Amino acid sequence: MVRGLSAQLTVLKLGGSVITDKEKPLTPNLAAIERLAKEISRANVSPLVLVHGGGSFGHPVAEQYGLSEGYKDSSQIMGFSITHQVMTKLNKLIVGSLINHNIPAVEVQPSSCVVTKAGRIQSMEDRPLRKMFEMGFVPVLYGDVVFDSENGFAILSGDQLVSSLAMNLDARRIVVGVDVNGLYTGDPKTDSLARLIRHITLEELKNLEPLIEGSKVTDVTGGMLGKMFELKPAVEHGIQTIIVNAAEPNRVYKALKGEKVVGTVIER
């Protein structure tokens, strides 16, 4: 039964740059959160696992305390606590909005069930998570500060979570919502010649990587190239992956429904 359900599983990532105001620390984009909750409710895709990024919640605090380098000294301890606390604030807004739209969303706290090793997921207790989507809940995870067996702690990006979950749960599809239309051959915000890549294979991606590097999505966990680095193993695993602009209405909805939509499809 688990396998059967997993084979239908969609993992949706909502980028921190969409659900928060990137320019203002600790400022959610409530209109975007509300609209996306409606789109997810309307799409009514099941089972579904949602992962969101930190945007202006997690990143500035994590940066302030140098958490990405792991544990260096005790001054970071309070920084870890505060970073997790602000991430749960953002998570509560998203879960709350989903519940308001009648989606049985349940937070899943990565730092309580994941241990990393040198920044990479080493183990994850996923039994509660599996139970959740088997029963019709929508688990909502997030980029988080987590404990690391080598470095004390680490920042676990939403993108690493997405890829790891999708592979471990044998998901069918990954939908990644960002604040640009998809993968470009350059930075669409500064380069007028940059064009959107509508479909790409892993082989083609290898050749394009030097170009994609120019496409900046602000995110301390690594921009578009960092995203691709995380998503590639899942694509390699056979999971169809689509990147869409979640800041544009209906793109996430259409991607969830499997309808034709502006974006970048990545396939093996």
Added chain:
Amino acid sequence: MVRGLSAQLTVLKLGGSVITDKEKPLTPNLAAIERLAKEISRANVSPLVLVHGGGSFGHPVAEQYGLSEGYKDSSQIMGFSITHQVMTKLNKLIVGSLINHNIPAVEVQPSSCVVTKAGRIQSMEDRPLRKMFEMGFVPVLYGDVVFDSENGFAILSGDQLVSSLAMNLDARRIVVGVDVNGLYTGDPKTDSLARLIRHITLEELKNLEPLIEGSKVTDVTGGMLGKMFELKPAVEHGIQTIIVNAAEPNRVYKALKGEKVVGTVIER
């Protein structure tokens, strides 16, 4: 190193009836939360694990949807989501208050790392938790709705968590903060002859149980007798346990410090 630290571990339970206004749904007792955060900060006991109850947050919602009976029909699904969501609201207030008092508190979500079987803890991923207190953090858990391998879901009381954690982590002491002075030989609120039991052994407890039954602490997870049922295995395990009135200033502080305090000490 883990063993050495665990041998010093104190597990503190803060009853839902102290940190919330029992009479008003979803109403925290902010003054009590603030005072208790100060007491915990002043006591400066390390390592420390904190567990809190649901009070007027979790209980009314869980009751409304009949969650304590496990999964019966799909109408409970939203109830589970909402119950967890309100519990995290309460948890955020407590963690936030601890952080304000310079305690590196970190939420640990029971429903993401515990699976129960017929309401009893079957497995718990506790590696992140162990890492936390090894590094000097104060993990903050709470009574929660969790997934259950037999009944779909279950209510996991803070008291069951306290006892299970204390045993698994080989804690030294358990401090249980409630809204009465300790164990009485009757209900102190209605029976003027009820007297406080200052010290009791498990053997003596057996004989007194019919009397204690009269002592009501409002809590859908089982009053004082339910509490004793959960705590007994930990006491049997050799963990000194003290019940104090957390609604009275300084009782939790003194209990944490191991100072003489009004309350009930339970020993093997």
